[in-house]
Amino acid sequence: MSETPQATPMALRMxxxxxxxxxxxxxxxxxxxxxxxxxxxxxxxxxxxKSTLMKVLAGVHRxxxxxIEIGGRAxxxxxxxxxxxxxxxxxxxxxxxxxDLSVAENVFLGAEPRRFGFALDLRACVAATAxxxxxxxxxxxxxxxVGNLSTGDCQLVEILKALRxxxxxxxxxxxxxxxxxxxxxxxxxxxxxxxxxxxAIIYISHRLEEVEALADExxxxxxxxxxxxxxxxxTPISAVVAHMVGRxxxxxxxxxxxxxxxxxxxxxxxxxxxxxxxxxxxxxxxEVVGLAGLVGAGRTELARALxxxxxxxxxxxxxxxxxxxxxxPCEAIAERVGFLTEDxxxxxxxxxxxxxxxxxxxxxxxxxxxxxxxxxxxxxxxxSFGEKVRVKWGGPGDPxxxxxxxxxxxxxxxxxxxxxxxxxxxxxPTRGVDVGAKRxxxxxxxxxxxxxxxxxxxxxxxxxxxxxxxxxxxxxxGRMVGGFATRDATPESIMQLAAVDGKAPAPLP
Amino acid sequence: MKRLLRQLLPxxxxxxxxxxLAALEPEKFLTGSNFLNVLRRSSVNGIxxxxxTAIIISGGIDLSVGSLLALAGMVGALVIQAAGPEWxxxxxxxxxxxxxxxxxxxNGLVITRLGLPPFIITLGxxxxxxxxxxxxxxxxxxxxxxxxxxxxxxxxxxxxxxILFVALALLAFLALRYTRLGRYTYAxxxxxxxxxxxxxxxxxxxxxxxxxxxxLAGIAAMIGTSRTVSAQPTAGIGMELDVIAAVVIGGASLSxxxxxxxxxxxxxxxxxxxxxxxxxxxxxxxxxxIVIGVIIVAAVALDKAAQRRKA
Ligand SMILES: Nc1ncnc2c1ncn2[C@@H]1O[C@H](COP(=O)(O)OP(=O)(O)OP(=O)(O)O)[C@@H](O)[C@H]1O
Ligand SMILES: [Mg+2]
Numbered sequence: 115m116s117e118t119p120q121a122t123p124m125a126l127r128m129x130x131x132x133x134x135x136x137x138x139x140x141x142x143x144x145x146x147x148x149x150x151x152x153x154x155x156x157x158x159x160x161x162x163x164k165s166t167l168m169k170v171l172a173g174v175h176r177x178x179x180x181x182i183e184i185g186g187r188a189x190x191x192x193x194x195x196x197x198x199x200x201x202x203x204x205x206x207x208x209x210x211x212x213x214d215l216s217v218a219e220n221v222f223l224g225a226e227p228r229r230f231g232f233a234l235d236l237r238a239c240v241a242a243t244a245x246x247x248x249x250x251x252x253x254x255x256x257x258x259x260v261g262n263l264s265t266g267d268c269q270l271v272e273i274l275k276a277l278r279x280x281x282x283x284x285x286x287x288x289x290x291x292x293x294x295x296x297x298x299x300x301x302x303x304x305x306x307x308x309x310x311x312x313x314a315i316i317y318i319s320h321r322l323e324e325v326e327a328l329a330d331e332x333x334x335x336x337x338x339x340x341x342x343x344x345x346x347x348x349t350p351i352s353a354v355v356a357h358m359v360g361r362x363x364x365x366x367x368x369x370x371x372x373x374x375x376x377x378x379x380x381x382x383x384x385x386x387x388x389x390x391x392x393x394x395x396x397x398x399x400x401e402v403v404g405l406a407g408l409v410g411a412g413r414t415e416l417a418r419a420l421x422x423x424x425x426x427x428x429x430x431x432x433x434x435x436x437x438x439x440x441x442x443p444c445e446a447i448a449e450r451v452g453f454l455t456e457d458x459x460x461x462x463x464x465x466x467x468x469x470x471x472x473x474x475x476x477x478x479x480x481x482x483x484x485x486x487x488x489x490x491x492x493x494x495x496x497x498s499f500g501e502k503v504r505v506k507w508g509g510p511g512d513p514x515x516x517x518x519x520x521x522x523x524x525x526x527x528x529x530x531x532x533x534x535x536x537x538x539x540x541x542x543p544t545r546g547v548d549v550g551a552k553r554x555x556x557x558x559x560x561x562x563x564x565x566x567x568x569x570x571x572x573x574x575x576x577x578x579x580x581x582x583x584x585x586x587x588x589x590x591x592g593r594m595v596g597g598f599a600t601r602d603a604t605p606e607s608i609m610q611l612a613a614v615d616g617k618a619p620a621p622l623p
Numbered sequence: 624m625k626r627l628l629r630q631l632l633p634x635x636x637x638x639x640x641x642x643x644l645a646a647l648e649p650e651k652f653l654t655g656s657n658f659l660n661v662l663r664r665s666s667v668n669g670i671x672x673x674x675x676t677a678i679i680i681s682g683g684i685d686l687s688v689g690s691l692l693a694l695a696g697m698v699g700a701l702v703i704q705a706a707g708p709e710w711x712x713x714x715x716x717x718x719x720x721x722x723x724x725x726x727x728x729x730n731g732l733v734i735t736r737l738g739l740p741p742f743i744i745t746l747g748x749x750x751x752x753x754x755x756x757x758x759x760x761x762x763x764x765x766x767x768x769x770x771x772x773x774x775x776x777x778x779x780x781x782x783x784x785x786i787l788f789v790a791l792a793l794l795a796f797l798a799l800r801y802t803r804l805g806r807y808t809y810a811x812x813x814x815x816x817x818x819x820x821x822x823x824x825x826x827x828x829x830x831x832x833x834x835x836x837x838x839l840a841g842i843a844a845m846i847g848t849s850r851t852v853s854a855q856p857t858a859g860i861g862m863e864l865d866v867i868a869a870v871v872i873g874g875a876s877l878s879x880x881x882x883x884x885x886x887x888x889x890x891x892x893x894x895x896x897x898x899x900x901x902x903x904x905x906x907x908x909x910x911x912x913i914v915i916g917v918i919i920v921a922a923v924a925l926d927k928a929a930q931r932r933k934a
Binding site: 443444475479529 | 816817
């Protein structure tokens with residue numbers, strides 16, 4: 115990008131923004147300038163204040179100090195409606211669409227075209243939404259129920275909402291964290307198209323390769339301060355990382371030498387009503403085994419079957435040689451199997467409860483004597499495991515909802531580390547976690563394996579699988595179609611196995 | 624800190640109310656016997672509110688407690704009459720409590736087995752239990768003239784019903800705070816799916832909560848029966864609303880995941896003192912309804928506002 119002359123006003127200027135929650139200062143005199151028709155990346159560690167800054171921009175939080183200018187005009191947002199009226203649209207980290215309504219109804223929520231001044235004109239809604247969809251080249255049915263859409267399509271709905279409101283500034287908070295790769299690629303195209311139309315886009319992501327590919331400019335937040343701001347072309351990713359964490363990070367994936375021991379889990383001919391077909395594999399103590407596959411390949415379904423959520427219709431499971439047939443998660447945990455789920459808001463955390471309670475929930479029997487919980491011991495354990503995964507919090511008594519997205523994810527990891535299971539299944543465990551913390555999580559998983567546990571690692575990010583695991587199993591359409599020792603695997607070989615519609619499954623190693 | 628502040632609000636209102644009444648009617652209000660009287664009257668509602676607190680924390684509700692109380696009282700009184708003067712009181716007391724437990728268990732079983740909302744199920748059982756209470760004796764009460772201990776008995780100068788209320792409140796407090804069931808109750812109310820994935824046995828926990836609440840309602844029923852020395856099939860009509868109000872005034876959220884026993888006890892006392900104050904001031908029971916309704920809405924609105932300011 116060339117220097118824009120003085121004449122065109124900034125799409126957005128935020129000046130000297132400060133914000134505290136109680137005694138905790140989260141933003142300290144933050145300044146941010148975004149030009150029209152650019153993608154401005156906002157980077158920073160978990161809890162740096164990115165989402166909070168965006169919520170100030172969206173009128174959700176009021177800043178204690180500072181001012182906001184949009185298109186050169188000073189603005190004061192008292193509530194989200196003010197920000198929307200000024201042309202600011204937000205796509206939050208946790209999407210909030212009305213699941214029971216259709217795409218069109220969501221797009222026009224709060225501004226439905228009315229007939230005779232009051233009657234909802236659903237047909238006009240659908241027509242207008244269809245027009246918007248066509249203009250933007252999306253593939254989406256305006257009448258579809260949002261609850262039935264994939265996460266990627268939900269994001270498109272959010273974008274349609276923004277376009278409908280004629281937003282001039284669109285802030286996206288970790289839009290790709292729960293998208294599959296093709297969905298993410300499609301989203302990048304959409305973002306580029308929006309930029310071409312002159313919209314200023316603020317893009318928050320922990321996937322730095324995306325930032326590099328997409329952004330024109332980048333700002334880095336650390337502990338609530340802007341520590342760097344500059345054009346992306348002149349900023350290598352390593353510099354972004356260094357600004358984020360305040361030091362250089364070397365070898366991203368920690369070294370790890372597996373010493374596989376006895377067989378922990380053996381799965382023989384497993385089928386379920388959820389679509390698994392004749393799954394067969396083994397996991398050994400001391401191994402980190404990756405599970406690759408496209409969305410819908412059945413990886414999460416396999417985890418659910420192993421954790422006692424879905425009952426097998428066929429096949430046998432053995433745990434350390436003993437028959438294993440959990441009827442529910444409680445029994446699975448009693449057999450020392452853990453499952454870190456992929457959707458922390460829905461199936462992971464009790465957001466309204468204290469962080470400590472969230473960490474100890476599956477481990478409570480251990481803190482029970484004669485029927486009574488020892489709160490002191492529980493609290494100590496929660497605090498120490500929180501420290502172990504470096505959660506950024508005031509203490510285990512804080513409600514989980516007050517943590518940043520990445521720190522909430524770390525709570526779940528702390529939970530399962532504390533639970534002391536022999537087999538841990540992790541489903542996208544680094545979702546929304548910053549680069550430094552990702553490395554620590556990999557390290558922790560390796561330590562778990564080194565202490566004789568087995569880890570089954572589900573991830574859609576191939577580099578992560580290739581960097582962390584000892585073996586990689588590949589699933590396609592509910593079947594196990596092959597596997598590699600990680601040192602022999604390449605992204606291409608994995609994708610080929612995952613995508614190609616071959617007939618005969620490759621033999622397992 | 625924040626939790627303390629939320630607790631403080633109902634407590635401060637209670638204190639303010641007592642001070643106000645003490646200033647307006649010192650001779651009538653500020654007497655030991657009046658206080659004991661208020662406590663004794665609040666014990667029936669209060670004991671049921673303990674169970675309701677847990678149910679509301681779990682994200683559920685039990686509308687059937689009033690009917691359940693009537694039914695349990697009828698069963699208890701029937702057994703008292705049938706078992707004769709020697710063992711009647713003891714057998715009847717346990718029969719009443721047992722009937723309460725059984726009804727609660729039925730509520731819990733239907734809710735967990737059918738997977739339908741507790742609101743609907745207990746709306747239905749509210750009608751069923753009431754109907755059974757009427758059918759039992761053709762709509763007539765059972766009189767038990769000698770069944771007096773629970774309602775009128777006094778130990779060391781303190782009414783037995785008050786001692787029971789305090790003891791049960793203490794137990795409920797301990798159970799919610801120091802047992803797994805208590806913790807699971809909060810987890811289920813906060814996020815049922817997440818609790819399930821963390822190994823919480825949802826159905827078993829809910830079953831326990833509804834059965835325990837039924838048991839508490841059974842105890843309350845026998846206290847009530849003893850106080851009036853008769854079991855009325857019309858007992859406890861509309862009681863569920865008072866009980867739910869006490870829980871909500873005490874800071875519990877109807878969407879689940881929050882609430883405390885201390886708050887509920889304060890909420891119960893607040894309503895009881897309000898009633899007492901109105902009576903002392905000569906305000907009719909009809910007007911009392913209006914006053915209490917306004918107070919409920921105000922309490923919840925204040926609580927919401929306090930929460931929003933902190934967010
Ligand atoms: N409502 C709140 N009450 C108290 N503290 C809060 C609240 N919201 C955020 N915080 C704190 O503010 C800090 C910044 O949070 P924020 O969500 O902005 O981080 P973030 O940069 O978006 O991180 P992530 O990458 O993990 O999403 C965190 O330490 C968080 O605990
Ligand atoms: Mg965030």
